[in-house]
Amino acid sequence: METTDLRLGVSDFVAVINQTFDYAVPSAVIIGEVSGLSIRQGKWVRFKLKDDASSVDFFGSIYQMNTPLEDGMMVAVLGKPKLSDKWGFSVSMQSVQAVGEGSIKRSFELLQKKLEAEGLFDVSRKRALPDLPTHIGVISSTEAAGYADFMKILQARWGGMNVEVARTLVQGVRAPGQIIRAIEYFNSSGNPPEVLVLVRGGGDADDLAAFNDEALVRALAASRIPTLVGVGHEIDTTLADLVADVRAATPTNAAQLLVPDKREIIERSRTMVKMMIPSIQARVNEYSREKDDLVSGSEVLINERLLAFKQELETTVRLLGEYNPMKVLARGYALVRGEVQVGKAIEVETKTTIIQAEVTDVRKR
Amino acid sequence: MSEKDKTIEEKMNMLRETAAWFEGDDFSLTMASEKFEAAAKLASEIEHDLEKMENQITLLKRSFEEA
Numbered sequence: 001m002e003t004t005d006l007r008l009g010v011s012d013f014v015a016v017i018n019q020t021f022d023y024a025v026p027s028a029v030i031i032g033e034v035s036g037l038s039i040r041q042g043k044w045v046r047f048k049l050k051d052d053a054s055s056v057d058f059f060g061s062i063y064q065m066n067t068p069l070e071d072g073m074m075v076a077v078l079g080k081p082k083l084s085d086k087w088g089f090s091v092s093m094q095s096v097q098a099v100g101e102g103s104i105k106r107s108f109e110l111l112q113k114k115l116e117a118e119g120l121f122d123v124s125r126k127r128a129l130p131d132l133p134t135h136i137g138v139i140s141s142t143e144a145a146g147y148a149d150f151m152k153i154l155q156a157r158w159g160g161m162n163v164e165v166a167r168t169l170v171q172g173v174r175a176p177g178q179i180i181r182a183i184e185y186f187n188s189s190g191n192p193p194e195v196l197v198l199v200r201g202g203g204d205a206d207d208l209a210a211f212n213d214e215a216l217v218r219a220l221a222a223s224r225i226p227t228l229v230g231v232g233h234e235i236d237t238t239l240a241d242l243v244a245d246v247r248a249a250t251p252t253n254a255a256q257l258l259v260p261d262k263r264e265i266i267e268r269s270r271t272m273v274k275m276m277i278p279s280i281q282a283r284v285n286e287y288s289r290e291k292d293d294l295v296s297g298s299e300v301l302i303n304e305r306l307l308a309f310k311q312e313l314e315t316t317v318r319l320l321g322e323y324n325p326m327k328v329l330a331r332g333y334a335l336v337r338g339e340v341q342v343g344k345a346i347e348v349e350t351k352t353t354i355i356q357a358e359v360t361d362v363r364k365r
Numbered sequence: 366m367s368e369k370d371k372t373i374e375e376k377m378n379m380l381r382e383t384a385a386w387f388e389g390d391d392f393s394l395t396m397a398s399e400k401f402e403a404a405a406k407l408a409s410e411i412e413h414d415l416e417k418m419e420n421q422i423t424l425l426k427r428s429f430e431e432a
Contacts, residue, residue, distance in 0.1 A: 142424065155420060159420050161421070163420050165423065166429060174430075178430060181431075182429045185425075266411070269380055270408055272381070272408065273380075276384065276387045277401075279387040280394070280397050283392060283394055
């Protein structure tokens, strides 16, 4: 044995190795297939991750197992390598995420079933978003296309809002922890936003796996601030979508659901004013028609009255005509004037002559 | 509260009420001109208010990395 070799007791050796790990590999994301999964006392989780050539032990608490695990699943585990003085080498699990389409789907199904049974996705839990928010909290990566889409549409649609943006990772095993801390930050703020918006653009199943994290889903469910989640494309469904108070199909759709479009409101107010003109015109037309009807009705009444007068006049004239003595004379009668006494002179008027005559005889009938 | 102090929602509600007046039984031609002018002014104010509204965006400096 060389005299330069380090001579250490077991405990010191363990301490030196752990210090070396801390320096060289403070933490790492290790991807592999789960095998030998066991949960002791409902609390402690042990399993191996293996690939074609190697196998590594992992240890952690069930609270760090933020996605359901099964033997055969492909997972990415964020952990710290550690040499335990009692249990030997293992990686201390900090968080875990399914990787690969099959494992993600299986993990999603298991967790969805579990959380559904707890009522986390119940419609009765859903809260309405404020009609016109003035203060919103956004959780996203400012580098992400989804964030840019959301902000572009938000800015175009509405203004006057205080928008606080918490920058977090939106994919990978570290993302859920950061998003959870951002949710907690906003919820504990002295001036909390009226709504929390979690957005991320599209990606494959691995990219969106962070949004199927159990702790993240529970943090969203526990948020006292209403939540709006717009993750991925329309066809993507994550558990964060399911637990959100309002689910948007995309980040763009999240902005559309959150605020009205000021251009639509401007158009609507212009239309309201324009629609007043026909109302005025209709009333003017109505009054005009009414006036015409009244004038026309008066004319009819006047004409009727005139006709009645005319008819009455004609009747009177006709009647007066009948009283004209000339008409009687025309029928052959004669008008006698003077004293009808024998010897007296009288005047006899016929239609055509006036005769002076003397009375020669007067007899009673 | 003066007209200028009213929020966009309040102004929109006033505009809706005026529009309803034009459709309602209380409508009178005598008042229509005055109401119409007020509505047009209100619509113009709403447009102006909406156009000038800007969002205040704050990128939080704090890190959400695990401590």
